[in-house]
Amino acid sequence: MQSNTANTASSTFQGNALAAFSFLLWGLMPLYYQFLPNADINELLAFRILFSVPFMALVFILLGRSMPSLAELKADKRSVLLCGLASLIMCVSWYSFTWAMTHGQVLAASLGFFINPLFAIALGVLFLGDKLSAAQKMAVVLGICGISYMVYSYGELPWLALSMGSFFALYGLCKKFIRFDSLTSVTVEALLLMPVAAIYLMWLWGSDQSVVISSAMSGELATLLLYIGSAPVTLMPLVFFALAIRATSLSMIGLMQYVEPSLQFLLAVLVFNEHFDQVKAVSFALIWTGLLLCSLEALPKLRKKTKAPV
Template sequence: MWLSGNSIAILAFLTWGLLPLYFQFIPNANVFEILSIRVVFSIPCIYLLLKIMSLPMERIWTAMQNKRVLLICFLAGIFNLTSLYSFTWAVTNGQVLAASLGYFMNPIFSIALGVLFLKDKLSTFQSIAVALSIAGIGCQVIYYGELPWISIIMGGAFALYGLMKKFVDLDALSIMMIELILILPIALCLIMSDLWQQTSVLYSGDNSKILLYLLSAPVTLIPLVLFSLAVEKISLIMIGFIQYIEPSIQFLLAVMIFGEVLLPVKVASFSLIWLGLLLCIADIIVKKRIGPKILRL
């Protein structure tokens, strides 16, 4: 591909960040139907990409004979669906700020999962960042009297999705194909249920709405594929820097385009989490600059 890894990553997160502009045209959507359509239509798209990139399907069939791989990929698919469901529900129900908060929290969840499951060690900056994020969530808990569940589920599920990929030795597109194949029966059951109960968008008679549902498959798949390609080309450090394009765009859309009310408690919550993310970035910069000097000594 003629684009650089950084360019591909920027395109991925720009697309993700702008998705609320698409979903505003289908408010109060049947989220399960949208996700089911996405699964069904994504399989031929991923198959075509595998062929274009000369990645053998035989490797996928071989991997699927391993029960451990099947379990991990199935869990990854469920976590991805959970995150996508939360995101889609949020942006089709006037909760774009909640979607933005969820993806701002995602790196902190990833750090915590790394400590719990991958034996990663928290640096001082990362420890402070986690504490600030907890404080940010705490602000909303105290004000609203409940946890910002949609944001926590969204960010946590996507972090778990990333964790699952650490345990499978396959390229990103092949893992995506296995995930889709494994959750295809669930998607087909949901589609058949909607058709049986005549609650499917197909019974609405609104051709533009039907088209929006169908196009939601490639619209949500494109950034995920771009992200997977970028991960193979550039370091996770760069991915981490570029990632914050997405929730930043969604935050601005929520306030400036969709007119969501930015209460002081949300300003305080976002500010604490932003500060935590800045500390994580500072930590990365310090390690990159000091590391080579230590080696020279």
């Protein structure tokens, strides 16, 4: 009994460590994109998709697993179609995120990931029949108040943050119905989009519109390598996250997910000196209060689940 308990505790600790590391990597991602100011987002996204496939193939090799076979994919065509839908949804979210990273809008990205759980809660109620707790209801109300105050003060919606938060929540909802494991589904998503990305890059090259490829042909490889590197940089946290899910609870992951936007917020304000005025302070405070209420509500349940058996 003691041996099993020790093994479970060790596995849980490893899972928590992997989850924390994945959110840490996501949170520090703005540092990488500072080397790509005003990047061509379409071309950058195409490079990310194209080089995601060989990177995921390397991950499967390192984990001692085989890539999904054609027979496996044919056996579950519904999941393949859902992977296609998920990949398109993720493109919108990543397009918004990458634009924010490369155009001095890290604060908007942080806001997007802070409000993402609120969108996820709403989608859970609408499509999965979830029932809201008192804390979740208050979090949604406070989130709406925070966004409304920003709209009232600035006279416009924070489209960048809203598109990131909403489409990432839609991506999560779509993944609920995919029967492949996390690594396989991410690989299938990249495989489905790879031909489009390859054709787009070839068209850019053929029409002499790709500054990145043209500069690489001239011997300047730095920007090309940074564009290619966007694939492993964005997928590495996802790999660690997928490994963490097997060894820790969703409640713990739900609490730790705020590491990512918190780090992005600190980088935006303290490192990149983005403007943080009274309006943003009030809006963030309202959203943070709602998320704090949800976290405090989840802690007692988490303690019960992680309490070692006697």
